[in-house]
Amino acid sequence: MMRAYVTGVAVWGPGLAGWEASRPILAGEAPYVATATPPPLPSILSATERRRTGTTVRLALAAAQAATEMAGLEPDALRSVFASANGDGAVVHAILETLAGTDRSVSPTHFHNSVHNAAAGYWTIATGSGAAATCLGCHDATFAAALLKAMAEVACEAAPVLLCLYDAPLPQPLDSKRHTEAVFAAAFVLAPGPDGCLAVLEAEYAAGPASAELAEPRLPALRGLSRVNPAARSLRLLEAIARQVPDACCAGLLDGRVDMRIAPCSTAAAS
Amino acid sequence: MRPLGISAHTVVSAMGRGKAATLAALRSRQGGLRPCDFEDVAPDGKIGGYIGRVEGLEAHSLPEALAGYDCRNNRLADMALRTDGFAEAVAGAAERHGPERVAVILGTSTSGVLASEDAYRHRDGAGALPAGFDFERTHDLFSLSRFVRAALGLRGPAMVVSTACASSAKTFIDAHQLIAAGACDAAVVGGVDSLCRMTLYGFSALDLISATPCRPCDAARDGISIGEAAGFALLERAESEIALLGYGATSDGYHMSAPHPQGVGAIGAMREALARAGLRPDEIDYVNLHGTGTRANDAVEDHAVADVFGPGVACSSTKGWSGHTLGSAGIVEAVIAALCIREGLLPGCLNLTEIDPGFSAGVLAENREQAVRRVVSNSFGFGGINCSLVLGRPG
Numbered sequence: 001m002m003r004a005y006v007t008g009v010a011v012w013g014p015g016l017a018g019w020e021a022s023r024p025i026l027a028g029e030a031p032y033v034a035t036a037t038p039p040p041l042p043s044i045l046s047a048t049e050r051r052r053t054g055t056t057v058r059l060a061l062a063a064a065q066a067a068t069e070m071a072g073l074e075p076d077a078l079r080s081v082f083a084s085a086n087g088d089g090a091v092v093h094a095i096l097e098t099l100a101g102t103d104r105s106v107s108p109t110h111f112h113n114s115v116h117n118a119a120a121g122y123w124t125i126a127t128g129s130g131a132a133a134t135c136l137g138c139h140d141a142t143f144a145a146a147l148l149k150a151m152a153e154v155a156c157e158a159a160p161v162l163l164c165l166y167d168a169p170l171p172q173p174l175d176s177k178r179h180t181e182a183v184f185a186a187a188f189v190l191a192p193g194p195d196g197c198l199a200v201l202e203a204e205y206a207a208g209p210a211s212a213e214l215a216e217p218r219l220p221a222l223r224g225l226s227r228v229n230p231a232a233r234s235l236r237l238l239e240a241i242a243r244q245v246p247d248a249c250c251a252g253l254l255d256g257r258v259d260m261r262i263a264p265c266s267t268a269a270a271s
Numbered sequence: 272m273r274p275l276g277i278s279a280h281t282v283v284s285a286m287g288r289g290k291a292a293t294l295a296a297l298r299s300r301q302g303g304l305r306p307c308d309f310e311d312v313a314p315d316g317k318i319g320g321y322i323g324r325v326e327g328l329e330a331h332s333l334p335e336a337l338a339g340y341d342c343r344n345n346r347l348a349d350m351a352l353r354t355d356g357f358a359e360a361v362a363g364a365a366e367r368h369g370p371e372r373v374a375v376i377l378g379t380s381t382s383g384v385l386a387s388e389d390a391y392r393h394r395d396g397a398g399a400l401p402a403g404f405d406f407e408r409t410h411d412l413f414s415l416s417r418f419v420r421a422a423l424g425l426r427g428p429a430m431v432v433s434t435a436c437a438s439s440a441k442t443f444i445d446a447h448q449l450i451a452a453g454a455c456d457a458a459v460v461g462g463v464d465s466l467c468r469m470t471l472y473g474f475s476a477l478d479l480i481s482a483t484p485c486r487p488c489d490a491a492r493d494g495i496s497i498g499e500a501a502g503f504a505l506l507e508r509a510e511s512e513i514a515l516l517g518y519g520a521t522s523d524g525y526h527m528s529a530p531h532p533q534g535v536g537a538i539g540a541m542r543e544a545l546a547r548a549g550l551r552p553d554e555i556d557y558v559n560l561h562g563t564g565t566r567a568n569d570a571v572e573d574h575a576v577a578d579v580f581g582p583g584v585a586c587s588s589t590k591g592w593s594g595h596t597l598g599s600a601g602i603v604e605a606v607i608a609a610l611c612i613r614e615g616l617l618p619g620c621l622n623l624t625e626i627d628p629g630f631s632a633g634v635l636a637e638n639r640e641q642a643v644r645r646v647v648s649n650s651f652g653f654g655g656i657n658c659s660l661v662l663g664r665p666g
Contacts (some may be wrong), residue, residue: 002452002453002454008576036398045275045651055374076524085411085413087412087433092292092387095469095473096384096387096388096391096469097391098472099388099391099468099469099472100388100391100392100394104468105472105476106469106472106475106476107476108473108476108477108528111469111473111474111476111477112477112527112528112653113527114433114469114473115380115432115433115435115527115652115653115654116412116433116435117434117435117652117653117654117656118527118654119435120434120522120652120654120656120658121653121655122527122654124522124524124655125521125524125526125527125655126655127524128524128537129522129524130521130522130523130524130535130536131521131522132520132521132522133434133522133654133656134432134434134441134445134520134656135432135433135434136430136432136433137411137412137413137431137433138413138416138429138430138431139407139411139413139417140411141413141414141416141429142413145428145430146427146430148428148430148449148454149430149445149448149449151452152445152448152449152451152452152454153448155448155449155451155452156447156451156452157448158383172398173394173398173399173400174387174400174406176399176400177400177404177405177407178406178407184347204453204454205371205427205428205454205455206371206428207371207426212576221291253428253429254417254429255426256371256426256427256428262550
């Protein structure tokens with residue numbers, strides 16, 4: 001099993017407005033109410049960039065910024081793994097519509113914003129970061145694959161890694177082919193050492209499918225969300241971190257899965 | 272780092288199908304670019320420009336059992352899997368390690384988006400997409416790795432990396448990390464990108480497409496020529512003639528579609544790669560440039576390469592042969608690097624009239640034959656993603 005220490009965590013979704021408000025809900029201590037919760041405008045983006053970027057980029061950066069701040073790390077040297085199943089559906093749809101029309105003048109801004117790693121690009125630009133960044137797109141397995149990749153990176157590079165998952169619905173007519181609900185993001189800072197630890201996480205790949213019992217959220221009220229938004233497949237892990245008791249869970253990766261074990265740190269994350 | 276063996280590799284591009292054809296094209300200095308004749312893309316100078324198109328791709332069929340994955344991108348992937356004995360080599364690795372211990376990590380920038388482009392043109396009166404359009408198995412990014420994993424009968428971890436023009440180069444790094452961390456014992460890496468209207472019109476909108484076959488490093492260069500290609504490599508801890516010796520990955524943190532003017536990120540990626548390989552710059556025999564043929568990329572890259580290597584290390588771009596194959600550029604050029612090492616060949620820039628007089632790196636204008644032990648290969652993507660690989664004979 002690969003091991004890392006979770007030193008920062010963030011979440012944004014319907015009725016989950018940031019970690020502080022969400023932690024008691026995820027721990028089963030407060031009720032969950034699925035109210036639409038638009039993500040905050042990330043303060044790291046300049047006014048110009050806020051105008052140029054769409055929902056998905058702002059969502060990803062808000063979560064990334066929150067987790068990084070909790071971990072007390074300077075973002076400019078922090079390695080990152082961004083991951084989204086759907087990417088920026090609005091931009092892709094706009095380009096597809098243009099290409100299906102008679103005037104195929106694609107907007108240059110749309111085109112460079114259509115690269116799957118747009119959020120990673122805007123993050124490194126906003127933070128002035130020179131650190132390695134990447135972006136994965138793995139359909140419903142995005143959370144599992146990105147977690148595996150981030151854990152391996154922490155282990156191999158012996159450095160903290162920011163993992164940021166985000167997904168939003170695709171506009172019609174794409175939605176009819178790939179239905180997604182809600183706007184959801186989760187971010188984790190995974191570190192090689194226990195300083196500032198919120199939870200200890202171990203993970204490994206295993207052949208054989210994930211069981212619903214271990215993959216879906218413990219809270220029945222959250223299960224719907226985890227089924228309709230690929231980034232929300234991280235909810236079970238978020239619950240485990242919130243609950244602060246030893247736990248096991250998993251996430252499906254095609255006909256295999258990523259098994260996880262979570263445990264509270266031996267010392268509280270006070271300083 | 273401990274060298275990671277490259278047990279097998281293959282490439283299919285406009286240069287030809289397979290390593291022998293690719294090598295022949297390099298030796299004979301026969302490029303694969305042609306005026307854009309793709310679909311209905313206006314063959315009007317700066318929109319389609321010149322393209323690198325793969326012969327026979329339209330006639331290639333997927334295995335019956337995987338027909339649901341049919342799209343240009345996956346057909347190109349399948350062609351490459353059946354070239355140079357690659358699928359057989361992977362079967363050997365699956366036998367040695369177990370199929371659940373072989374990962375599939377591939378890069379693509381547009382996957383099967385052409386299928387969506389076609390589907391949008393066939394929307395009905397209510398704007399609905401055709402019933403037969405399978406988004407998940409064509410357009411979706413993960414389609415590529417799911418298809419390849421199924422075609423190869425593997426059961427290990429799978430992922431798709433999509434970081435624009437650095438995508439398939441990054442897969443080498445991901446594989447190294449997963450193997451080093453014990454998550455798998457071998458990995459199929461590389462990637463595929465295929466011709467589509469999105470990139471032809473998109474790059475044209477950014478005024479980055481050349482009206483002539485692209486001429487990296489040329490004083491009069493004026494943009495890219497888009498190509499399509501598929502390439503794969505099998506990485507595992509094993510004795511091999513050629514290995515991944517080092518890698519570097521950085522971000523520019525500057526702009527979505529323009530490189531940092533001082534090439535800080537590119538310099539950082541190359542230096543990191545050399546450090547991991549435990550090599551000095553003068554121990555590198557050749558740098559395969561990202562060298563897209565744009566005014567900005569080539570100038571910044573020259574400055575960066577000169578900063579790291581000085582004028583004494585031979586360098587060139589091979590995109591004059593293949594075109595810019597976007598997400599698959601990294602693997603195409605890694606395979607070309609492997610051929611250079613095996614054959615003792617350094618390809619000079621193609622379509623070159625005059626090297627930009629402002630350049631100070633050791634740009635080659637002609638092919639050269641000499642022993643080649645170690646090559647650095649650069650791939651830089653939109654969003655400021657920089658990746659540099661060191662490939663060579665271990666030991």
